[in-house]
Amino acid sequence: MSEEWNDQEWQEEKQRVDDVVHEIKKKITSLQSKAKDLKEDVIDIRRDFWEDVTVNIEEMDDKIETEASIKQQAEFLSERERSHGQVSEKLDILRRLEDKPYFGRIDFKEENGSEELPIYIGLASVLDEDEDNFLVYDWRAPISSMYYDYPPGPASYDTVQGNISGEITLKRQYMIQFGELKGMFDTGLTIGDHLLQSVLGNQASTKMKSIVSTIQREQNQIIRNERAKVLIVQGVAGSGKTSAALQRVAYLLYRYRETLTSEQIVLFSPNPLFNSYVATVLPELGEDNMQQMTFYQYLHRQLDDSFQLETPFEQMEYYLNKQGNDYEARVESMHYKASLDYKALIDHYLEHLSTRGIVFRNITFRGQVIIPKQMIEKYFYQTEGRLPIADRLEKVSNWILLQLKRLEKVEREKDWVLEESELLEKADYVDVHHMLQEENQFSEDTFDDYDREEELLRKKVVAWRLRPLRKKVKQLAFVDPLRTFRQLFSSDQWITDGSLILPEQWKEICYTTEEHLKQKYLTWEDAPAFIYFEKNLLGFDAQRTIQHLFIDEAQDYTPFQFVLMKQMFPVSSMTLLGDINQAIYAHALRDETLLSEKWQERHERIVLTRSYRSTAPIVEFTKSFMPNGDLIEPFEREGDTPIVMEVEQHDMLDQKIVEQIELYEQNGHETIALIGKTLEECQTVYDRLKHRVTVELMTQEAHIFNKGIVVIPAYLAKGIEFDAVIILDASDHNFQDELERNLFYTACTRAMHDLALFSIGKPTHFLQDIPKQQYRHYKVHQISQK
Numbered sequence: 145m146s147e148e149w150n151d152q153e154w155q156e157e158k159q160r161v162d163d164v165v166h167e168i169k170k171k172i173t174s175l176q177s178k179a180k181d182l183k184e185d186v187i188d189i190r191r192d193f194w195e196d197v198t199v200n201i202e203e204m205d206d207k208i209e210t211e212a213s214i215k216q217q218a219e220f221l222s223e224r225e226r227s228h229g230q231v232s233e234k235l236d237i238l239r240r241l242e243d244k245p246y247f248g249r250i251d252f253k254e255e256n257g258s259e260e261l262p263i264y265i266g267l268a269s270v271l272d273e274d275e276d277n278f279l280v281y282d283w284r285a286p287i288s289s290m291y292y293d294y295p296p297g298p299a300s301y302d303t304v305q306g307n308i309s310g311e312i313t314l315k316r317q318y319m320i321q322f323g324e325l326k327g328m329f330d331t332g333l334t335i336g337d338h339l340l341q342s343v344l345g346n347q348a349s350t351k352m353k354s355i356v357s358t359i360q361r362e363q364n365q366i367i368r369n370e371r372a373k374v375l376i377v378q379g380v381a382g383s384g385k386t387s388a389a390l391q392r393v394a395y396l397l398y399r400y401r402e403t404l405t406s407e408q409i410v411l412f413s414p415n416p417l418f419n420s421y422v423a424t425v426l427p428e429l430g431e432d433n434m435q436q437m438t439f440y441q442y443l444h445r446q447l448d449d450s451f452q453l454e455t456p457f458e459q460m461e462y463y464l465n466k467q468g469n470d471y472e473a474r475v476e477s478m479h480y481k482a483s484l485d486y487k488a489l490i491d492h493y494l495e496h497l498s499t500r501g502i503v504f505r506n507i508t509f510r511g512q513v514i515i516p517k518q519m520i521e522k523y524f525y526q527t528e529g530r531l532p533i534a535d536r537l538e539k540v541s542n543w544i545l546l547q548l549k550r551l552e553k554v555e556r557e558k559d560w561v562l563e564e565s566e567l568l569e570k571a572d573y574v575d576v577h578h579m580l581q582e583e584n585q586f587s588e589d590t591f592d593d594y595d596r597e598e599e600l601l602r603k604k605v606v607a608w609r610l611r612p613l614r615k616k617v618k619q620l621a622f623v624d625p626l627r628t629f630r631q632l633f634s635s636d637q638w639i640t641d642g643s644l645i646l647p648e649q650w651k652e653i654c655y656t657t658e659e660h661l662k663q664k665y666l667t668w669e670d671a672p673a674f675i676y677f678e679k680n681l682l683g684f685d686a687q688r689t690i691q692h693l694f695i696d697e698a699q700d701y702t703p704f705q706f707v708l709m710k711q712m713f714p715v716s717s718m719t720l721l722g723d724i725n726q727a728i729y730a731h732a733l734r735d736e737t738l739l740s741e742k743w744q745e746r747h748e749r750i751v752l753t754r755s756y757r758s759t760a761p762i763v764e765f766t767k768s769f770m771p772n773g774d775l776i777e778p779f780e781r782e783g784d785t786p787i788v789m790e791v792e793q794h795d796m797l798d799q800k801i802v803e804q805i806e807l808y809e810q811n812g813h814e815t816i817a818l819i820g821k822t823l824e825e826c827q828t829v830y831d832r833l834k835h836r837v838t839v840e841l842m843t844q845e846a847h848i849f850n851k852g853i854v855v856i857p858a859y860l861a862k863g864i865e866f867d868a869v870i871i872l873d874a875s876d877h878n879f880q881d882e883l884e885r886n887l888f889y890t891a892c893t894r895a896m897h898d899l900a901l902f903s904i905g906k907p908t909h910f911l912q913d914i915p916k917q918q919y920r921h922y923k924v925h926q927i928s929q930k
């Protein structure tokens with residue numbers, strides 16, 4: 145830090161803050177009165193709505209005039225409501241700026257320019273009274289990018305007119321609170337470390353914070369990237385991937401504000417808890433939240449309610465518990481079904497189906513088969529074979545609808561129709577009377593009213609009964625995708641391509657998959673495959689309105705899932721953020737994750753190596769047991785080295801854990817996580833501790849993250865952070881293989897300030913080769929007799 149400013153400068157800066165705050169207050173007052181007027185307008189229009197429209201429906205002309213008048217009044221109302229909404233949003237932002245109008249400044253001298261201009265940077269732009277000059281620039285404005293990208297010296301930024309270069313002669317950061325300047329410092333670095341130090345030194349919050357004032361240069365590359373159709377971010381634990389992703393959403397919404405709305409952006413998050421954890425960041429930045437969901441929620445929506453869908457966490461529990469006779473085959477199945485080899489197999493099967501094999505359903509009406517499935521099959525396979533299956537099914541659908549039309553005429557004459565007419569609603573009878581009256585008005589024909597009424601009633605009854613059937617036919621419900629999919633596993637006659645790859649235990653896999661499918665149970669690995677199959681068989685209803693897709697924890701998605709996503713969101717740009725060291729799902733052991741370059745054709749890649757979340761001693765500790773840990777750089781923040789507490793017996797464990805919790809509480813930690821490997825483990829510890837400390841058990845159903853002490857399985861703690869973390873059982877038998885290493889790393893890296901690991905007997909061998917000074921190792925032989 146170089147404090148090159150003098151007292152006069154300090155006074156000037158102080159005065160400027162006061163002036164800007166004063167201007168903001170004036171704007172707030174004026175907007176408040178505008179908001180009040182608009183609100184009154186809205187109330188008045190709503191109250192007098194029907195008085196202000198001319199309602200007359202006697203004559204056709206009057207009817208049209210009435211409609212126009214209602215429409216005009218409704219448009220007027222919604223325009224006022226919209227304006228009121230916009231003014232309220234502006235007011236919200238100004239109220240935030242009133243507290244902290246800006247956080248940074250650069251003085252920039254354009255090349256060939258005569259003077260240097262001070263650029264003050266804040267959460268949003270503020271203009272002076274005449275609306276001529278910027279008192280504050282929005283952090284997302286093109287010129288503000290230099291604040292994040294350059295130290296003092298040569299700098300440039302892009303505008304729509306081209307690149308503008310020049311020199312930054314000053315770079316300053318401000319600490320402003322409650323509208324008052326508390327401190328400032330000039331910096332030679334991109335963003336001064338001391339400011340970051342103070343932000344990161346705070347206690348963890350149950351809500352993620354926005355990082356606008358301390359965005360780091362490499363994070364800015366993610367936030368402002370506009371070129372890449374697929375942007376891959378590989379970032380170590382705590383490097384700010386999620387933070388950067390959310391600021392990127394805010395940036396895109398600002399940059400494309402004329403064309404992009406928050407509904408056109410989707411974020412897939414790792415668990416429901418995470419949804420609530422990040423929910424406040426965008427509103428804090430003055431933007432609406434994007435659509436946010438887990439991939440499980442998304443897949444669930446694609447299936448009808450009769451399916452039972454395994455959650456990824458249930459799959460994970462199964463994998464980690466290592467039990468069951470068919471365990472080996474199921475794990476093999478998880479690997480295979482994650483891969484593109486499996487996709488190739490399904491594609492081959494779909495090709496086969498274009499010549500034979502689709503399972504159809506009978507069309508039945510009132511319990512009778514009216515079009516047998518064999519007939520539908522015959523019709524289908526007579527349609528042009530080179531057309532896509534979905535197009536051919538469309539033809540079949542039209543053909544069936546035609547048959548239904550014929551049937552309708554025949555059915556009208558049958559006895560059941562009159563009987564069922566008694567079930568019609570009163571409104572239907574009134575309708576029929578109206579129709580008759582209208583006919584009488586316009587027709588000269590004489591006919592028996594009673595007969596005509598019966599005829600119309602018959603027509604109505606049959607149309608009414610056929611309506612759901614027609615709807616189903618349009619939805620192609622005459623195809624049975626599940627049975628068709630099941631056939632894939634019941635025979636291999638259709639496999640005619642020798643280059644297709646099958647797993648060793650394919651027969652066992654086929655057997656269990658079929659059993660599951662029979663019960664309409666979809667395992668987590670089967671769900672994307674079935675949905676992919678069904679969509680490609682019946683035709684895709686792709687989500688073309690979605691412009692940007694963000695996938696957090698991208699390493700946990702399988703290549704197969706990604707292919708499905710690409711099909712479902714065909715026009716979307718994608719930002720994939722993840723960390724290979726935190727790959728905790730079975731497929732990641734053998735297959736490429738989404739972050740690997742191997743199978744991503746065109747993409748841009750950004751690597752983040754600096755970890756901001758944890759203190760330096762925690763980062764040093766966690767990086768030392770990861771194979772590629774030397775690439776991880778800690779951010780210099782002091783703290784204690786982690787504790788490894790080895791207890792001899794089980795009954796000592798609880799006491800030691802409780803003591804550790806108390807110690808952390810005394811240190812002021814407000815969020816403390818007791819992290820276990822599986823839910824089963826967490827449940828046991830929770831049952832033992834719940835009478836001794838106030839503690840909450842987090843399961844996959846948890847949607848809200850509160851302050852206090854939680855017991856949570858590692859896979860649910862993904863993406864989240866805590867003041868202190870206690871690893872419940874870091875024993876060697878509990879953390880063995882490579883996937884468990886990643887799980888262990890994920891769990892330990894949730895800690896911001898303090899980390900303690902407990903083990904019964906020898907701690908995990910992952911700690912064997914790491915330098916002893918990186919942690920404090922205690923062995924407890926018996927509970928001290930104090």
Ligand SMILES: Nc1ncnc2c1ncn2[C@@H]1O[C@H](COP(=O)(O)OP(=O)(O)OP(=O)(O)O)[C@@H](O)[C@H]1O
Pocket residue numbers: 340343344353355358359360363379380381382383384385386387388723726756757862863864865893
């Ligand atoms: N530039 C920054 N300024 C201030 N805080 C930052 C910055 N970058 C990251 N952080 C903080 O570091 C912590 C970790 O950030 P974040 O959760 O975004 O990382 P991540 O890479 O998604 O982590 P993980 O993969 O471990 O879940 C958060 O508390 C975040 O606020």
